[in-house]
Amino acid sequence: MRFPLALTVKIARHIIKHKVIKRTPKFAMVLQLEPLHTCNLTCTGCGRIREYSTSIKDMVPLEQCLAAAQDCDAPMVSICGGEPLIYPKIEELVAGLREQKRIIYICTNATFMRKKMRDYMATVFTPEMEPKLQQLVAEKLITEKEVEAIRTADAAAKAKVVIKPSKWMYWNVHVDGLEFTHDLIVEREGVFKECVAAIKMAKILGYQTATNTTVYKETDMQEVEDMFKFLSSLDVDGHTISPGYDYDAAKKDMVKRLGRDPKEFFLTRDMTRKKFAKIEAWGKAFTIFGTPVYQEFLAGKRELTCTAWAIPTYNVKGWKAPCYLMTDGHYPTYGEMLGTVKWETYGVVNGVARDSRCEHCMVHCGYDPSGALSNKPRDTWINMKYNFGAKPKPFPASADLEKRAFNGVTIGKGHLAEAKAAINPAAGARGGFTRKEEEHTHAPVATGGGCSTGDTSQRDDLLAKIKANGTVTTKAE
Numbered sequence: 001m002r003f004p005l006a007l008t009v010k011i012a013r014h015i016i017k018h019k020v021i022k023r024t025p026k027f028a029m030v031l032q033l034e035p036l037h038t039c040n041l042t043c044t045g046c047g048r049i050r051e052y053s054t055s056i057k058d059m060v061p062l063e064q065c066l067a068a069a070q071d072c073d074a075p076m077v078s079i080c081g082g083e084p085l086i087y088p089k090i091e092e093l094v095a096g097l098r099e100q101k102r103i104i105y106i107c108t109n110a111t112f113m114r115k116k117m118r119d120y121m122a123t124v125f126t127p128e129m130e131p132k133l134q135q136l137v138a139e140k141l142i143t144e145k146e147v148e149a150i151r152t153a154d155a156a157a158k159a160k161v162v163i164k165p166s167k168w169m170y171w172n173v174h175v176d177g178l179e180f181t182h183d184l185i186v187e188r189e190g191v192f193k194e195c196v197a198a199i200k201m202a203k204i205l206g207y208q209t210a211t212n213t214t215v216y217k218e219t220d221m222q223e224v225e226d227m228f229k230f231l232s233s234l235d236v237d238g239h240t241i242s243p244g245y246d247y248d249a250a251k252k253d254m255v256k257r258l259g260r261d262p263k264e265f266f267l268t269r270d271m272t273r274k275k276f277a278k279i280e281a282w283g284k285a286f287t288i289f290g291t292p293v294y295q296e297f298l299a300g301k302r303e304l305t306c307t308a309w310a311i312p313t314y315n316v317k318g319w320k321a322p323c324y325l326m327t328d329g330h331y332p333t334y335g336e337m338l339g340t341v342k343w344e345t346y347g348v349v350n351g352v353a354r355d356s357r358c359e360h361c362m363v364h365c366g367y368d369p370s371g372a373l374s375n376k377p378r379d380t381w382i383n384m385k386y387n388f389g390a391k392p393k394p395f396p397a398s399a400d401l402e403k404r405a406f407n408g409v410t411i412g413k414g415h416l417a418e419a420k421a422a423i424n425p426a427a428g429a430r431g432g433f434t435r436k437e438e439e440h441t442h443a444p445v446a447t448g449g450g451c452s453t454g455d456t457s458q459r460d461d462l463l464a465k466i467k468a469n470g471t472v473t474t475k476a477e
């Protein structure tokens with residue numbers, strides 16, 4: 001099976017309960033839970049750390065997070081942010097959501113994953129674990145010193161609530177390309193390498209892993225295919241991929257006043273369809289999460305109507321409406337949001353945008369549930385066939401694939417310091433690695449899939465400066 005049977009059955013039951021038995025007009029499929037917006041990275045164009053810059057240090061109390069999950073009763077909860085592993089009660093949050101029997105995705109930039117997995121090992125250590133520990137050491141995923149700390153963990157460390165491997169939980173690692181591109185996007189060298197190390201360690205320890213990727217207007221789709229091959233060779237359990245999309249009033253204004261082509265600023269529907277021309281082939285070759293109906297939509301073979309209410313977002317300000325991307329308001333309860341928002345004024349129907357901001361949007365959080373909830377028998381059939389179909393085999397690992405993946409700092413293409421220095425000479429090379437809190441205070445921007453955004457203007461600038469400096473070349477250009 002492409003997806004674990006128990007999870008597929010749980011989701012199918014939820015759909016049948018609401019669509020067939022209760023005939024609920026609108027209901028939640030996935031809760032995007034943002035317990036905080038703080039992050040240890042400052043990715044180029046990240047919508048979250050900018051849109052919520054004034055509440056960047058606020059957190060949703062644990063009880064409120066759990067109550068939000070009960071409130072909307074989505075079978076799946078995607079814990080995102082910010083970086084959710086910074087949330088002080090993340091372990092308790094995961095445990096609480098499991099008590100509610102939810103399927104959990106922890107959307108992370110992976111930089112704290114190995115630490116969390118060491119915490120887990122300390123609680124379950126027995127001498128029988130030695131071979132596994134030695135394997136982790138041999139693969140340089142853990143140090144001898146860390147192994148010793150696991151062996152000698154005190155009672156307090158052993159009693160900690162930890163994130164345990166479970167078929168109901170996925171580490172969902174943010175990966176936007178191969179090493180050079182990913183490190184460029186997250187503005188820190190070595191993050192791609194850490195993602196790979198964390199995924200390898202998770203697989204050895206029996207965790208389920210997934211990745212999420214945002215496609216930008218300059219994303220090289222051949223590189224994305226190589227990325228899937230590489231991640232598949234690591235036996236990653238599934239991948240989410242979504243076009244980035246950014247609606248920004250300032251850009252719209254520039255179009256209007258300066259007559260500039262919108263294509264210069266963000267992914268249009270046409271551009272998205274071209275980028276995703278191979279999505280159905282990828283759906284066959286790799287374990288792509290997302291329905292085949294949504295894949296047809298991305299490939300430009302059909303239209304869908306936005307169902308943003310099915311993937312609601314809850315954060316420090318409440319239930320964010322109408323969607324993960326746009327903020328027209330926050331509501332205290334999911335029910336109040338459902339009842340108050342004029343859903344019929346959003347989305348694109350038969351090619352006509354009901355709200356101009358929705359015109360080019362094809363994002364996962366607006367349209368993937370539309371695929372899952374389609375009333376057409378043919379759509380139900382292809383979705384079932386996809387879910388119950390054989391899981392694609394891992395792509396064979398090879399030295400060549402590994403070489404293609406580690407095409408950045410590993411081979412000496414450490415570019416960020418030079419790039420940042422080119423943009424801000426006064427900051428010097430150091431400026432590429434350490435950013436100050438006030439740099440979060442950008443004008444609000446809308447966001448794309450995962451915690452990333454479709455806003456590419458800053459990165460365009462960065463790439464142009466790198467090119468002008470002649471420091472490196474990249475496919476992403």
Ligand code: SF4
Pocket residue numbers: 039040041042043046047048049081082083108109174186451452453
């Ligand atoms: S995109 Fe995600 S990982 Fe990057 S700064 Fe934003 S919240 Fe952090």
Ligand code: SF4
Pocket residue numbers: 306307308322323324325326346347348357358361362363365366367
């Ligand atoms: S079409 Fe996109 S931007 Fe518009 S409401 Fe739906 S998800 Fe949000």
